[in-house]
Amino acid sequence: MxxxxxxxxxxxxxxxxxxxxxxxxxxxxxxxxxxxxxxxxxxxxxxxxxxxxxxxxxxxxxxxxxxxxxxxxxxxxxxxxxEDAIHPSPEDIPDVEDISIQLRTPCNVRSYPIKELIRIVDDPDFNITKKVVIASSGWLTNANTSDNMLQGIGKAYHCRGDTNFLGIDVGGYIQTLYTWSSLNTQRIGELLAIALVDFVEVVPLENIHLMGHSLGAQIVGETGRHFSRLTGKKIPRITGFDPAGPCFNYGERLTTLSDSDAAFVDIIHSDPGIAGQSEPTADADFFVGGRFPIQNGCTDATCSHQRSWQYYMESVYPGNEYDFLAIRCTSLLRLEQGRCVGAEYPMGIATPTNLQGLFILRVNPIEPFGMNATLNYTSPLSPCGACIFPNLN
Structure with missing residues (x-):
């Protein structure tokens, strides 16, 4: 009834x-x-x-x-x-055979079945001494489309040259009805956690950094939770880019990404209350432009939702690590009035992993988004990190 x-x-x-x-x-x-x-x-x-x-x-x-x-x-x-009222058909439930992990380099994308993740360490382009980022994109996205989060952040890490960048290819399991896609984040996260158990026997656990946008943030959150259940250990860091808000509520059937999911969890909020979650749940929550849902330079929620990972991407490029400085504060108004005092901390790749609290910062409407960009700024539009083929003439 x-x-x-x-x-x-x-x-x-x-x-x-x-x-x-x-x-x-x-x-x-x-x-x-x-x-x-x-x-x-x-x-x-x-x-x-x-x-x-x-x-x-x-x-x-x-x-x-x-x-x-x-x-x-x-x-x-x-x-x-x-009420347990939604019962997806078997073909809508994630099958381990359909999910893979991509090793993404400037010029190649090679896929490995998620249940054989350990095989990646034998790939000639995988460097076991480097850090490992595993990223997941969000609802209605596909790991193989151009101009997506994996391509953008992957290029930034390739520019740095110090990280193995892996992407989760979940097929069409988060491209279906939103509620079913939301439910699928649990199973996908569990499958990745199972794969990581063997993976960290070879790759140092302290080198692992999970990140995701929208539903992808909820996938890696579930990965962290299930990995802890399986091993008693915690993933060192999980970064959420505007974790999906609708259907995810702390403590309910679909619980949102929170500080208990990893040793350190940081979230960049750019569309709170619409596509993204509205409440702070991480160790460090960065509300860009305050707790408003529309970002500076955007006119809708879609643009604002995407900005979360675009801000992070900008911070990854060499010279940009401290372009997004935030201060511990509760609102944009208090920040504007000068009522928030204390040290400034970087949002993005350089966020200290011992940081705690709610932080507010402002951004520019166009690139560079970071208001603290210097003459050393590297544009995401630069060729750095892109595939450059040698001149064959």
């Missing part, structure tokens, strides 16, 4: 919001903007900064209506999952 009621609620929400957007007019938008501005001024008085005022009103118009919708969807999804 509860499931029926929830499904009816979905229809009602869809109808209500659909009718809302159909009937909205420019007058309504202007009236809402005026009400927002008046309320904000009354609540904060003369303490408001111009930048914060602009960010608040922009997000109110572009992001907050979507936040309301996502909040309702998340509540419904969690309730449905708790």
């Amino acid at each position: 509860k499931v029926v009621q929830l499904l009816l609620a979905v229809v009602v929400i869809k109808q209500c919001f659909g009718q809302y957007y159909l009937n909205i007019t420019l007058f309504d938008i202007l009236k809402s903007a005026q009400q927002i501005a008046t309320g904000l001024a009354e609540s904060q008085g003369n303490q408001l900064t111009a930048d914060y005022y602009f960010r608040y009103t922009t997000n109110a118009v572009l992001g907050f209506p979507t936040v309301w919708t996502i909040t309702a969807v998340n509540a419904i999804c969690s309730a449905v999952l708790s």
